[in-house]
Amino acid sequence: MGCGTSKGLPEASKKGYISVVQSLVAFSKAKDEDDGLKKKARGPWFSTGVKNPQTVPNSQQEPLRDGRQRDRVAKYKDTFDPRVTARYNIKALIGRGSFSRVVRVEHRATRQPFAIKMMEVELPEGREVCASELAVLQRVSHLNVIQLIEVFQSPQRVYMVLELATGGELLERVVSRGHFTERDATQALQMVLAGVGYLHNLGITHRDLKPENLLYYHPGADSRLLVTDFGLATSGGTDKGFLGGDTETDNTWSLRTTCGTPEYMAPEVLLRKPYTCAVDLWALGVITYIMLSGSMPFEDDNRTRLYRSIVRGKYSFHGDPWPSVSNLAKDFIQRLLQVDSATRLTADQAINHTWVANMAASSSMRNLHRSISRNLRQRMSRSSSRCPSSTTTFGGSNK
Structure with a gap:
């Protein structure tokens, strides 16, 4: 996610509306199905790298039931800095981008859920994207702006702990x-x-x-x-x-x-x-x-x-x-x-x-x-x- 090097203008977006209409169809079916929308996988509203780093897709609410998801979590747990895993329990992979991976985590002491955005900063492009985003997030503190909780840094990666929004997108x-x-x-x-x-x-x-x-x-x-x-x-x-x-x-x-x-x-x-x-x-x-x-x-x-x-x-x-x-x-x-x-x-x-x-x-x-x-x-x-x-x-x- 973030600014890349492309200057060209892409085709018009169509994914957003399809995603919302899928939710709409699921909602209408919910009248006859007890679980309704909760069992529908949400499509991304945007696809620049991470598939919504601050929200949890409904299809991933119980990731441990899916063997592949469990394997993914185990794989990414191994790549995390021990300082991070000492404080947070890694729960589910939420999304990925060119220089980032985003996981849902739970604070070990408080059991409060958060999102961690793990950004690769070995390459200059990744460092630029990370520095740009951090420069903004470290300055903001407002009820209506996603909050950066804390940051862990290593030579290869930066871990940004963010609020986890679970209420869904606006539309x-x-x-x-x-x-x-x-x-x-x-x-x-x-x-x-x-x-x-x-x-x-x-x-x-x-x-x-x-x-x-x-x-x-x-x-x-x-x-x-x-x-x-x-x-x-x-x-x-x-x-x-x-x-x-x-x-x-x-x-x-x-x-x-x-x-x-x-x-x-x-x-x-x-x-x-x-x-x-x-x-x-x-x-x-x-x-x-x-x-x-x-x-x-x-x-x-x-x-x-x-x-x-x-x-x-x-x-x-x-x-x-x-x-x-x-x-x-x-x-x-x-x-x-x-x-x-x-x-x-x-x-x-x-x-x-x-x-x-x-x-x-x-x-x-x-x-x-x-x-x-x-x-x-x-x-x-x-x-x-x-x-x-x-x-x-x-x-x-x-x-």
């Missing part, structure tokens, strides 16, 4: 509820914006915000929502939102690296222009659009047309459930999906937008779940025959 929660309103959407957005605003005030740009990188800490209804996966994050790039004010500063940084997931990339990134933390707010506009409709604002099998529509900011509110969505919600999306980044809402402005601040009180009773589910199913039907196996996120060296 999985939307699907599994069976009832979803604008109020539910604003509750989620308040937590995400609190986390993103905190990052921006520290001068950190995430650069890969998408639904699969927003995880619930636990399955309960009162769970906090976490911003996760800082493999592409950087500490450079300030905007008027970074210092909590509304004026530009003389020491503004700009970023130039083309990285992220295509459907969520801001126009300035695709145009290879210098950009700021405003790219995260564009991504949140895309996420909000998806949350409220089950569709994507920018989507095309032809990546040239996809990028053209993003650069032009060409999208619409046509079709269900948009007639049932409030004008305030649409206004919120429009203020984030501004092609000119200077006119885009900052995180502080977005969390104080009337729709978010008032918790969508005027339209909170409208259930959008049926339309969202239908749109997800239709998209899976269109995409299932040509789902790519290649990665959907890409990057270059942080600059």
